[in-house]
Amino acid sequence: MKLSIGPIQYFWERQQVLEFYQQAATSSAEIIYLGEVICSKRRLLTTDDWLAIGMELRQAGKEVVLSSLTLLEAASELSALKKLCRNDTFMIEANDTSAIQLLSDAGRDFVTGPAINIYNQRSLQLLARKGLKRWVLPVELGLDTLEDLQARRPLGVETEVFALGRLPLAYSARCYTARSHNLPKDDCQFKCLDYPDGRMLKTREDQAFLILNGIQTQSALTHQVLRLVPELKALGVDVLRISPQSEDTFRIIDIFDAARRTRHTAPLEEALVKLLPLGACNGYLVQQAGMNYASGAADDL
Amino acid sequence: MELVCPAGNLPSLKAAVDNGADAVYVGFKDDTNARHFAGLNFSGRTFEKAIQYARDRGRKVFVAINTFPQPWGFDRWQSAVDRAADHGVDALILADMGVLDYASTRWPRLRLHLSVQASVTTAEGIRFYYENFGIRRVVLPRVLSVNQVAHVIKESPVPVEVFGFGSLCVMVEGRCLLSSYATGRSPNTYGACSPASHVRWEETGDGTNTRLNGVLIDHYGEGEKAGYPTLCKGRFQVGEHTFYALEEPTSLNTLSILPKLKQIGVRAVKVEGRQRSPAYVAQVTAVMRAAIDHCMQDPQGYRPQERWMQELSNVSEGSQTTLGAYHRPWQ
Numbered sequence: 150m151k152l153s154i155g156p157i158q159y160f161w162e163r164q165q166v167l168e169f170y171q172q173a174a175t176s177s178a179e180i181i182y183l184g185e186v187i188c189s190k191r192r193l194l195t196t197d198d199w200l201a202i203g204m205e206l207r208q209a210g211k212e213v214v215l216s217s218l219t220l221l222e223a224a225s226e227l228s229a230l231k232k233l234c235r236n237d238t239f240m241i242e243a244n245d246t247s248a249i250q251l252l253s254d255a256g257r258d259f260v261t262g263p264a265i266n267i268y269n270q271r272s273l274q275l276l277a278r279k280g281l282k283r284w285v286l287p288v289e290l291g292l293d294t295l296e297d298l299q300a301r302r303p304l305g306v307e308t309e310v311f312a313l314g315r316l317p318l319a320y321s322a323r324c325y326t327a328r329s330h331n332l333p334k335d336d337c338q339f340k341c342l343d344y345p346d347g348r349m350l351k352t353r354e355d356q357a358f359l360i361l362n363g364i365q366t367q368s369a370l371t372h373q374v375l376r377l378v379p380e381l382k383a384l385g386v387d388v389l390r391i392s393p394q395s396e397d398t399f400r401i402i403d404i405f406d407a408a409r410r411t412r413h414t415a416p417l418e419e420a421l422v423k424l425l426p427l428g429a430c431n432g433y434l435v436q437q438a439g440m441n442y443a444s445g446a447a448d449d450l
Numbered sequence: 451m452e453l454v455c456p457a458g459n460l461p462s463l464k465a466a467v468d469n470g471a472d473a474v475y476v477g478f479k480d481d482t483n484a485r486h487f488a489g490l491n492f493s494g495r496t497f498e499k500a501i502q503y504a505r506d507r508g509r510k511v512f513v514a515i516n517t518f519p520q521p522w523g524f525d526r527w528q529s530a531v532d533r534a535a536d537h538g539v540d541a542l543i544l545a546d547m548g549v550l551d552y553a554s555t556r557w558p559r560l561r562l563h564l565s566v567q568a569s570v571t572t573a574e575g576i577r578f579y580y581e582n583f584g585i586r587r588v589v590l591p592r593v594l595s596v597n598q599v600a601h602v603i604k605e606s607p608v609p610v611e612v613f614g615f616g617s618l619c620v621m622v623e624g625r626c627l628l629s630s631y632a633t634g635r636s637p638n639t640y641g642a643c644s645p646a647s648h649v650r651w652e653e654t655g656d657g658t659n660t661r662l663n664g665v666l667i668d669h670y671g672e673g674e675k676a677g678y679p680t681l682c683k684g685r686f687q688v689g690e691h692t693f694y695a696l697e698e699p700t701s702l703n704t705l706s707i708l709p710k711l712k713q714i715g716v717r718a719v720k721v722e723g724r725q726r727s728p729a730y731v732a733q734v735t736a737v738m739r740a741a742i743d744h745c746m747q748d749p750q751g752y753r754p755q756e757r758w759m760q761e762l763s764n765v766s767e768g769s770q771t772t773l774g775a776y777h778r779p780w781q
Binding site: 219220222223224227231266268269271275276289293294298316318319320328333335349350355356358359361368432436437438440 | 638
């Protein structure tokens with residue numbers, strides 16, 4: 150089973166991004182997804198910067214995938230996507246149907262990210278005919294559905310599971326980070342830069358509930374499937390995705406690296422949970438509310 | 451511009467037809483559609499009566515089968531498609547690629563519309579569904595500004611339908627998991643957002659709490675009217691402020707931009723609300739009919755009438771309306 154580093158969901162300073170990928174080059178993750186997936190106004194790195202980072206990571210032996218924007222609205226965003234899809238140096242992760250169309254039109258293989266709704270066999274088969282080489286299980290689906298889909302998976306298609314990270318829950322036209330500062334999206338003053346792990350939204354009784362990340366809404370809890378790694382391996386899952394957080398991502402990758410080599414994940418989980426800013430959840434994979442945290446042996450979940 | 455109105459039962463369908471809807475959209479009584487609520491929707495004889503009622507009066511019936519089946523449920527979505535096709539409905543409104551693939555293969559002559567739940571916001575995305583499944587109309591998510599809608603229409607291979615009135619989803623439809631994060635049930639998987647089964651109203655010493663699976667969505671003081679705890683329309687704390695962090699309880703209302711929608715080539719305007727009462731359907735349909743007729747006859751002279759705005763605001767969430775993402779500053 151391989152490990153991947155998903156695209157950075159947040160808006161980080163340029164230097165922080167460059168340093169992050171220097172560390173990624175020597176990490177035990179085999180696959181690295183690069184690029185801006187949330188907001189086209191986040192441009193501290195240009196397409197050429199991303200390509201340069203990609204080349205360095207490739208030289209370090211990594212498989213590099215360029216991730217496309219998740220919600221396209223402006224014509225300029227579609228133009229940028231077209232340009233991205235014309236570049237054939239790296240495989241593309243399509244995060245929107247526009248990208249699937251452009252890539253399949255061009256006869257290019259592609260990956261689909263977690264926001265592409267592949268909920269059943271027929272969708273998976275259709276996309277396999279279009280050039281799908283790897284898909285990420287939509288995060289709200291559970292092990293039972295994954296098992297069904299794995300049982301009749303098209304040949305040559307790899308399965309990736311979102312294994313650790315704040316859950317990408319929703320996308321909007323509205324920028325919630327700007328709104329939380331009483332600013333319109335068109336004059337957001339790049340407030341996202343102040344929140345390298347997103348801005349917390351709490352209920353009126355102080356329960357950490359959601360994270361505002363520009364136009365994206367995430368879970369406040371960090372989804373993590375460490376204890377289920379042996380089950381995912383048994384189901385033939387090919388890749389586990391770690392979604393970057395501003396601190397400790399590489400310690401987390403080390404823990405998952407250890408987890409893929411053992412059946413005894415419990416001691417590792419103790420160490421892992423300490424690295425998560427607001428605690429863990431894993432309900433989705435066991436067919437529950439996503440915010441639930443089911444502990445105990447995997448068989449009992 | 452065609453007027454497409456919702457119906458969750460036969461009286462609502464009749465209300466829509468009698469008040470001037472060109473088409474009415476309905477769903478079956480199960481999780482194959484995105485308004486899967488107890489006591490709502492159509493089956494058996496009622497479905498036949500609904501189609502007959504509309505057809506006798508020269509109106510169309512569309513059937514929404516717009517949730518995302520998982521492998522163990524796929525048969526149910528297939529039979530929903532077959533049932534609708536057998537009854538000769540005017541169009542299916544579909545979202546899932548697998549269901550679209552089935553419907554376009556099994557019923558190649560049946561008219562397919564792409565549901566808002568498919569989250570398509572660009573002409574390239576529309577082209578994917580057009581080339582693979584032959585869709586003949588697309589319903590756009592409520593995330594584009596009017597200028598962006600105009601751009602999509604210009605490039606789209608098929609006509610475009612947009613939302614004209616009703617409860618406002620502030621997240622792009624089909625990609626919002628907030629409800630299943632809190633409750634395990636989402637529009638995609640279950641056909642309901644913030645489901646009533648998980649709602650709790652709680653009297654406190656100083657008012658009312660509304661909860662969704664235990665999560666406090668809002669607190670209302672004495673004398674404040676408590677609203678249904680739709681997750682994205684609660685008051686939360688961000689930094690030092692407590693406010694409607696995602697969106698106020700409000701409804702979309704496009705009466706003021708109808709001439710613009712006409713001018714950019716919108717083919718159909720849709721009203722949200724299959725879960726609402728026949729009285730809501732009657733009232734909204736009548737206002738939208740009058741407004742569209744005025745707009746078509748005299749786009750330059752058209753102004754939304756005060757009476758229409760009042761009637762729509764009376765049936766709106768929180769009694770207020772917005773242009774939503776159509777109007778750039780909202781974003």
